[in-house]
Amino acid sequence: xxxxxxxxxxxxxxxxxxxxxxxxxxxxxxxxxxxxxxxxxxxxxxxxxxxxxxxxxxxxxxxxxxxxxxxxxxxxxxxxxxxxxxxxxxxxxxxxxxxxxxxxxxxxxxxxxxxxxxxxxxxxxxxxxxxxxxxxxxxxxxxxxxxxxxxxxxxxxxxxxxxxxxxxxxxxxxxxxxxxxxxxxxxxxxxx
Amino acid sequence: xxxxxxxxxxxxxxxxxxxxxxxxxxxxxxxxxxxxxxxxxxxxxxxxxxxxxxxxxxxxxxxxxxxxxxxxxxxxxxxxxxxxxxxxxxxxxxxxxxxxxxxxxxxxxxxxxxxxxxxxxxxxxxxxxxxxxxxxxxxxxxxxxxxxxxxxxxxxxxxxxxxxxxxxxxxxxxxxxxxxxxxxxxxxxxxxxxxxxxxxxxxxxxxxxxxxxxxxxxxxxxxxxxxxxxxxxxxxxxxxxxxxxxxxxxxxxxxxxxxxxxxxxxxxx
Numbered sequence: 391x392x393x394x395x396x397x398x399x400x401x402x403x404x405x406x407x408x409x410x411x412x413x414x415x416x417x418x419x420x421x422x423x424x425x426x427x428x429x430x431x432x433x434x435x436x437x438x439x440x441x442x443x444x445x446x447x448x449x450x451x452x453x454x455x456x457x458x459x460x461x462x463x464x465x466x467x468x469x470x471x472x473x474x475x476x477x478x479x480x481x482x483x484x485x486x487x488x489x490x491x492x493x494x495x496x497x498x499x500x501x502x503x504x505x506x507x508x509x510x511x512x513x514x515x516x517x518x519x520x521x522x523x524x525x526x527x528x529x530x531x532x533x534x535x536x537x538x539x540x541x542x543x544x545x546x547x548x549x550x551x552x553x554x555x556x557x558x559x560x561x562x563x564x565x566x567x568x569x570x571x572x573x574x575x576x577x578x579x580x581x582x
Numbered sequence: 583x584x585x586x587x588x589x590x591x592x593x594x595x596x597x598x599x600x601x602x603x604x605x606x607x608x609x610x611x612x613x614x615x616x617x618x619x620x621x622x623x624x625x626x627x628x629x630x631x632x633x634x635x636x637x638x639x640x641x642x643x644x645x646x647x648x649x650x651x652x653x654x655x656x657x658x659x660x661x662x663x664x665x666x667x668x669x670x671x672x673x674x675x676x677x678x679x680x681x682x683x684x685x686x687x688x689x690x691x692x693x694x695x696x697x698x699x700x701x702x703x704x705x706x707x708x709x710x711x712x713x714x715x716x717x718x719x720x721x722x723x724x725x726x727x728x729x730x731x732x733x734x735x736x737x738x739x740x741x742x743x744x745x746x747x748x749x750x751x752x753x754x755x756x757x758x759x760x761x762x763x764x765x766x767x768x769x770x771x772x773x774x775x776x777x778x779x780x781x782x783x784x785x786x787x788x789x790x791x792x793x794x795x796x797x798x799x800x801x802x803x804x805x806x807x808x809x810x811x812x813x814x815x816x817x818x819x820x821x822x823x824x825x826x827x828x829x830x831x832x833x834x835x836x837x838x839x840x841x842x843x844x845x846x847x848x849x850x851x
Contacts, residue, residue, distance in 0.1 A: 443723075444722075444723050444724060554634075554718070555630060555631050555634040555635065555718060556631070558627070558630065558714060558715065558718050559627035559628070559630055559631045560627070562623045562627065562711070562714060562715075563620055563623040563624045563627055566616060566619050566620045566623050566711070567620050569616055570616035570617055570620060573610075573611055573616060574612075577611055577612055
């Protein structure tokens, strides 16, 4: 036994499968027999949306069972990805509810799932919906189905004028200070 | 303990008007009103400058900046009104002018109510001063109406609560120092839960405490309206404790505390 094999054997004995914090299974595609197309199709109402920062819009998605068996227990999930370099996306800010359960679908039937999206950052983004089987035997053939991305352009209104804020931040206390001095001077004159 | 004859409603209203007019003149023409507003506006200037010059804030963070400014305006505005109210009776007692006030032909209820109204004028002035700052911060995200409305509604209830509490404590305390320290301690104690981490605010017991405390309840309401863009009535139940606090303490300040108003102070100290 070489030294490397000895170390590997010692590690295997020290950390038997299932005793660690995580267990890893082979990918689902391998388990279900390769590159079979998913039995679900996801479509969106729009291909492109342009909006302004802070505005919200509704987005509809249609989940269709294109397989031959009824499906139940699918979960639809909305995600947002920034296509503009350096723009950070926190998807929770973009939609109040990004995960929804899809009702049971007979072969050839569709379900419509609506989403609310808020434009939180300025830039270009892709919004897409993915369906994930919840692990039940009734949707084992569904696989992971990803819809086409929606191209979203958010125009940013640069209204935070840092030049104007100096005028406000100095002007208002200055005005109140002048009012204080004026009131006191007037009172002193009246007392004389 | 002095006995107080219950004045008629019209006499009490007239007395309140006379006392409030005199107190307002003293506060705004000769007293601390305008210098306090200068200090208040300087504080809001610093917050507004920091918020406005940070261009990396996203839409929600801008609303959070507006919310922070509203919270500071409410907290400091209520504090200013409470400090003036805390000095209202005990200050007169300490300066030796309470005797002449008690001998003046005004009812004690009118005296307390007039001083309460004059102290509340500081909160109204703070709200007016906060307006331009909120407009500047909120104009890009369309939150100005939400911010001003929430500040006017929830902030006024908090300010009335603390100002009336200040009058009650001031009526009872034997010294001005005691009155101001008890008032400030109460205000700080009620503001402390606003600094708890989000995790500590989970669960029914925590929510109950947040709802019962008028400060945390008002803060929650303002946050929901300004940040989450909730409607005015959606979280109106959160305004119950500020409303109860404002009504109960105003009653205590105007009806109960004058019975204990004396030259030496009664219960505290």
